[in-house]
Amino acid sequence: MAAARHEFGEHGGVNLSIEASTTFTVLTATMLPGIFRGEHGPLSREDGSESGGCYLYGRHFNPTVFTFGRFLAALEGTEAAYATASGMAAISCALLQLCDVGDRIVSANTVYGGTFALLKDYLPRKAGIETRFVPLGDHAAIAAALDQTAAKVLYVESLANPTLEVADIPALAEIAHAAGAKLVVDNTFAPVILSPAMHGADVVVHSVTKFISGGSDIIAGAVCGSQEFVTQLMDLHTGSIMLLGPTMDPKVAHELTLRLPHLGLRIREHGRRALAYAERLEALGVAVGYPGLPSHPSHELLERLATPVYGAGGVLTVDLGSIERANRFMEILQNEHRFGFMAVSLGYFETLMSASGSSTSSELSPEEQVAAGISPGLVRISVGLTGHLEQRLDQLEDAIVRSAVG
Ligand SMILES: *Cc1c(COP(=O)(O)O)cnc(C)c1O
Numbered sequence: 001m002a003a004a005r006h007e008f009g010e011h012g013g014v015n016l017s018i019e020a021s022t023t024f025t026v027l028t029a030t031m032l033p034g035i036f037r038g039e040h041g042p043l044s045r046e047d048g049s050e051s052g053g054c055y056l057y058g059r060h061f062n063p064t065v066f067t068f069g070r071f072l073a074a075l076e077g078t079e080a081a082y083a084t085a086s087g088m089a090a091i092s093c094a095l096l097q098l099c100d101v102g103d104r105i106v107s108a109n110t111v112y113g114g115t116f117a118l119l120k121d122y123l124p125r126k127a128g129i130e131t132r133f134v135p136l137g138d139h140a141a142i143a144a145a146l147d148q149t150a151a152k153v154l155y156v157e158s159l160a161n162p163t164l165e166v167a168d169i170p171a172l173a174e175i176a177h178a179a180g181a182k183l184v185v186d187n188t189f190a191p192v193i194l195s196p197a198m199h200g201a202d203v204v205v206h207s208v209t210k211f212i213s214g215g216s217d218i219i220a221g222a223v224c225g226s227q228e229f230v231t232q233l234m235d236l237h238t239g240s241i242m243l244l245g246p247t248m249d250p251k252v253a254h255e256l257t258l259r260l261p262h263l264g265l266r267i268r269e270h271g272r273r274a275l276a277y278a279e280r281l282e283a284l285g286v287a288v289g290y291p292g293l294p295s296h297p298s299h300e301l302l303e304r305l306a307t308p309v310y311g312a313g314g315v316l317t318v319d320l321g322s323i324e325r326a327n328r329f330m331e332i333l334q335n336e337h338r339f340g341f342m343a344v345s346l347g348y349f350e351t352l353m354s355a356s357g358s359s360t361s362s363e364l365s366p367e368e369q370v371a372a373g374i375s376p377g378l379v380r381i382s383v384g385l386t387g388h389l390e391q392r393l394d395q396l397e398d399a400i401v402r403s404a405v406g
Contacts, residue, residue: 004074007067007257016067018254022058032056036236042066060234060242064250068257069230072222075260076187076204078197081224082233082241083253087188087207088114089246090221094203095119095153097233097240098182101128104149108136108167110160110372112186112207113363119155120363131155135371136165137297139175146179154181158196159189159302162317162356162380163373164291166194166298169305173200189346192264193271193310203229210347211314214259214266218252264310266349266385271311273392274383278316280393284400289317315346317356320377320403326355329403330379337395339387346382356380 007016026032031054034040040054042061055061065083072081084090095118099105107119119131132145136156146154154176156167169185176183177200185196188207196204206212208220223233223241233241241247271292278290291302292312302312320326330353333339340351344360354360357369357376364372 004071007070016064016254016257018250019063020250024055024057026054038236041231058250059245059247060236062247062250062253064257065248065253068248068253068260069222071257071260072206072224075191075263076197076224077195078204078224079227080230081222082230083208083248083256084221084223084241085246085248086219087112087186087205087209087221088118089241089244090205090207090223091115091186092118093233093240093244093246094184094205094223094225095123095129095155096127096244097229098184098203099123099127099129099152103129103153104151105129105131105153105155106142106145106149106151106181107131107133107155108157108160109133109368110136110163110165111155111157112161112188113361115155115186116361116368117363136160136167139168139171142172143175143179146176146181151179151181153184154179155184155186157186157189158194159291159313159315161189162289162315162361162378164189164289164296164298164313164315164317165373166291166301166305167196168301169194169196169199169201173202176202189315190306190313192267193306193313195307197224199305202226208256210345211267211270212260212263212347213256214263214347214349216345216348216350216352218255220248220252220256267310267314269385270314270347270383273385273389274314274316274381275312276389276393277381277383277396280396281316281318281400284397286400287319289319314383316381316383318379318381319375320379321375323355323358323376324406325403326377326379328406329399330355332399332402333395337399339392339395339399340381340384346380348382349385351384352382354380 010017035056043052069081123129134141173183182202184203185201204224206222275292281288291298343352344354
């Protein structure tokens with residue numbers, strides 16, 4: 001994978017400096033109009049531009065955020081990337097840049113609850129953009145929906161929430177491109193594990209809030225894609241990020257650049273522990289969903305698409321049959337064993353547990369939940385990095401056994 005050029009600080013510091021200014025000066029009066037005409041921008045000469053290193057205003061490009069974007073582009077293998085104030089900002093700005101009023105989207109029916117609400121209710125009402133939802137694995141239905149709607153975008157998650165079904169990105173890219181649509185992939189659940197752009201995705205979006213941050217202390221997002229697409233998003237007159245305004249704060253971008261270097265290490269350890277938990281749960285005869293297990297329907301596909309050594313991700317699911325047992329299970333783990341916390345979200349260094357149907361996927365109706373494979377007793381576990389693994393496995397087993405007794 002391409003490495004990003006190291007960025008030194010202003011005084012030779014090993015880490016990059018924070019450029020906190022919201023406005024930037026120019027040496028000559030004629031420069032400013034040139035920036036407004038798009039003749040001068042942040043790209044340096046090494047990146048192939050005529051006149052680089054020019055900044056205008058903090059909601060447009062900022063040097064620190066721009067550098068973080070370069071690192072994210074290297075992570076995803078895209079030409080460019082830019083960071084946003086949240087994952088939802090990245091998703092909504094990317095989709096609004098690709099679609100105009102009356103355009104259509106085809107989306108997998110297993111997507112993050114906020115994305116589902118955006119596509120199902122918000123975009124049709126506010127922007128006249130309607131979405132047809134199709135099962136992620138039904139490629140014939142996806143191709144038919146793209147043809148019937150002449151959709152501009154096919155939208156999927158690389159590792160779907162919470163089913164952990166893997167998107168066959170090379171096949172989906174081919175189907176989307178044959179229909180004249182762009183493939184947009186949310187890679188929040190699988191950074192470094194999957195590289196959608198290298199398999200043909202046109203745009204990769206992230207909720208940086210999750211694994212990339214790792215601290216459950218920052219809300220952030222990113223859009224990765226071609227130089228042309230990122231330039232469009234930032235266009236002074238027509239750019240969704242520039243005009244809707246959800247750019248990332250440079251102090252946040254700086255903080256996140258210090259977490260990216262150990263993302264790979266963290267993902268490996270999340271995955272090592274998640275696999276151990278999944279194997280123990282499976283041995284106990286519990287219905288466990290983890291793509292690292294040969295029993296998971298997406299296991300072979302993930303092995304084919306994933307970058308070796310990073311494992312199968314830090315999230316697993318366990319179906320305990322009823323919400324009552326799911327709640328007993330989570331309470332034993334949190335309140336007796338200090339195993340983790342009952343909270344939504346993922347990618348934290350501590351374990352997070354939530355019952356998907358009544359929390360993160362509650363935007364879906366009961367029928368939509370059934371269609372998306374979400375049962376009421378389904379607990380999603382984002383496996384943390386702390387604690388002695390053997391002790392954690394014993395705690396998990398104890399909660400499985402004792403939660404069964406109502
Ligand atoms: C959390 C999440 C989002 C939304 O990201 P925010 O940073 O909370 O705005 C989008 N997609 C997926 C898969 C997520 O897990």
